[in-house]
Amino acid sequence: MPTPPDALRRGPLREGTFSSALHDPRTAVVVGRWLGAALLTCFLTGLFSHLVQEGPGWLPSRPVDGYRITQGLHVISGIAAIPLLAAKLWTVYPKLFEWPPARSVLHALERLGIAVLVAAMLLELFTGLFNTLQWYPWPFPFRQTHFWLGWLATGGLLLHVAAKAPAIGEHWRRARPGLAQRRAFLTAVAASVGAVTLTTAGQSVPWLRATDLFAPRRPDLGPQGLPVNRTAAQAGTTTVPADWRLTVDGPRPLTLSLADLARLPQYEAELPIACVEGWSASARWTGVRVRDLLELVGAPAGARVRVTSLEADGPYRVTDLPTAHAHDPLTLLALRVNGEVLAPDHGYPARIMAPNRPGVLQTKWVTRMEVL
Template structure:
């Protein structure tokens, strides 16, 4: 039995598969990917800061904005990527001009597309599951997510270099694209769906807006009521603040009555909880901003870390190692660089929103600092170590 022949590219005459359409949607996708990459790079360097990079503690809400944008642009990239693939899939049926010099360029083009699409699909998939805190794979998320980002950038640059002449040719609108909205007539055959090019653009833009509005509420409280796609809702959790990692998850139980906080430096100090409460207290209005994209502002009260450094005689410019009572885990300890340790907003917090910390929020003490990822705002702190 003879197998049916595959269609050719000419079998898809719809204007929705025109290079102009692919260029416009590609621009939108390119903007989203660029923002997502740069904000993701900032988040990665927050958690693994290279020696040559100085991350400031201000603006205090900078990480809240950048990580909210990172997750938002990652989410809206899904409908944009699907739309982009739909506009160009007829190219899969283009026969290779073999033998000939053009065949090599076509092979490189398809190779760049294969790597780009595969890497982006995997990146968006594991990134979305990260927002749900579900990791059904054996490899480390952070390192894999970071490596895939650079693979995407490389494949994208290669693809743009190959397609640059076509992109330039279709970057600006043609007379056919300037047809008034009231006149549906186009120079190319109508799409089977009945959509015009502009209709497709509106549909894709609407899908992007819908996905964005129903997810961004996890970091924009005003949109919280419609954040049906967000894994975290504002004001939901102990003391009206969401929790990622509970005390039970961290292996932290009830705190013993003889619990003491210590700070090791030129002079070693030790305090009971009542003694910490007796020290001069300060207040900081700072958000918790997590790598999963959600954030929420809160009112924190406690002792300024810079005051603790002075009490133990730490030299100027000291940084700190923060040690938690958490049993193991990647973030049982963290480092507080001098820019954050000396910032007056950085606290060893004892209270949240007017009451003592809930155990799931780090009772009896936690770190809260400006412009820091939530995973570095260490909970259940029982020791600070001065690093010189």
């Protein structure tokens, strides 16, 4: 393809338009290493969270804070990746104005692949950020779309790294002219990532709570000092029937009133609510151990439990407690939190609280438990 006359190459298409020494392969490789680490961490922890919600039977009940740590790390790394992606795009955006736009079929396919990769990354990071705000300004289901975008972005990233492996290897450690300028730029990028992390990670890292200035959620705000994602009004459970009973189905079925539950041995456990939006908060939960209820109805060893909520609709109205959680001594049918009767928004009259379990699976407003 012949080069057009200089008169036709205007604006950013002119030769030498981008003169900054920072638009070079070395800077792109350094920022790319940081971005790759953040995206890989975000992808692996997000994949773990998705698998837990789809099929929790394989997840152990210990460590108690396991899901809290992995999901917190997922959101922290995702937010940190946003300024890193901006810095990476800034270092390479002059490539958009290369002339000719496509030197060959392979070059055109490479550029198309990069366009798909960038679009997938931007969608993945910003839909994830909007999810932490519980704001969904789109018509498609978030979780499934987020899951497949993650695969698309990660697969595109691996293909891009493979295609650019020779250039990446050449500039992995090799410094280029303009070292002081590059150091200043990389220091600014690192500082921005640190600032974003420091001012948002407190929603899941307790010892950073004091610096939690811009996180979407404050883990200490809400009814009884705990945040709420789905309120009783949203679930249609603001009015609990006066004759509420808990049905426990098993070899010897039981129907228990709230007074009956209160007369059973009560246990207390310090457990976190850890939500997919990244926030988590610990509280003291008091109630009846699920394994004691299973013994009362003669459940066999290794039984699972299906839990049903009073709410009429919702994706997590019915959940399963796998064997490890159902028989764990810390898993409670909670009746109180921090010494107080559960508020309606926290699941009154009873809710499940189990260790190492996503908040969406800690079923509220429980009305039925079925031995499987």
